[in-house]
Amino acid sequence: MKRLMLIAVLTLLASGSLGLAADVVGIRGATPLDREPRAPALPREVTDDRRQMRNYPEQPPVIPHSIRDYQIDLNSNKCLSCHARGRTGESQAPMISITHFMDRDDQVLASVTPRRYFCTQCHVQQTVVQPPVPNTFKDIDEVMAESRAKPPSQQRRP
Numbered sequence: 001m002k003r004l005m006l007i008a009v010l011t012l013l014a015s016g017s018l019g020l021a022a023d024v025v026g027i028r029g030a031t032p033l034d035r036e037p038r039a040p041a042l043p044r045e046v047t048d049d050r051r052q053m054r055n056y057p058e059q060p061p062v063i064p065h066s067i068r069d070y071q072i073d074l075n076s077n078k079c080l081s082c083h084a085r086g087r088t089g090e091s092q093a094p095m096i097s098i099t100h101f102m103d104r105d106d107q108v109l110a111s112v113t114p115r116r117y118f119c120t121q122c123h124v125q126q127t128v129v130q131p132p133v134p135n136t137f138k139d140i141d142e143v144m145a146e147s148r149a150k151p152p153s154q155q156r157r158p
């Protein structure tokens with residue numbers, strides 16, 4: 001009896017998932033899995049030179065200017081030609097912050113630490129696109145405001 005029930009459940013599950021697979025349209029669109037969809041056009045870059053608010057204090061700020069063809073390799077780093085301490089007087093770019101001078105033992109080096117050398121590992125540009133997945137992130141101010149609106153027993157303590 002138990003075995004029969006198990007078979008029944010498995011059959012149901014299998015037919016359910018097969019049915020689903022045919023209907024699902026993921027963010028890649030309706031193109032069958034064994035075919036390449038057409039690549040969308042390159043989106044417009046945000047290059048308005050306005051520094052964006054950070055969503056939380058530890059966030060690497062996003063890049064508000066164009067970085068097209070800016071080389072970063074063993075011999076040269078275009079970003080540092082403006083953001084290095086010695087260049088900021090001329091460039092008026094914000095200096096890389098103190099964390100960018102610290103090695104993994106928190107020793108402050110004379111210039112950028114190797115682990116912060118490849119800037120675009122953390123800092124990215126923004127583009128004008130409709131995100132395929134909606135983002136429900138709330139920053140801490142919103143979370144606190146919502147909490148304060150609740151009765152005291154349900155409020156979060158910071």
Ligand code: HEC
Nearest residue numbers: 049051052061062063065067070078079082092093119123
């Ligand atoms: C020609 C000089 C120049 C170069 C090269 C340059 N930047 Fe900038 N960057 C600036 C200036 C000036 C600003 C201030 C905002 C503005 O004017 O765009 C800035 C702003 C930024 C910010 C925003 C900082 C904040 O607090 O919001 C980031 C991040 C940044 N740059 C990263 C980079 C990276 C990564 C590269 C290399 C891929 C790079 N920059 C190359 C001049 C430069």
Ligand code: HEC
Nearest residue numbers: 058059060079083094095096097099116117118119121122
């Ligand atoms: C491993 C990640 C990482 C890498 C690599 C990195 N950064 Fe950052 N950057 C951050 C984070 C996180 C912050 C914000 C907190 C902080 O200052 O540490 C930041 C902050 C900044 C700021 C704002 C400083 C300020 O005081 O407002 C600038 C400008 C910047 N980075 C430029 C650069 C440049 C140029 C490079 C490459 C030489 C680089 N970063 C490499 C993570 C990174």
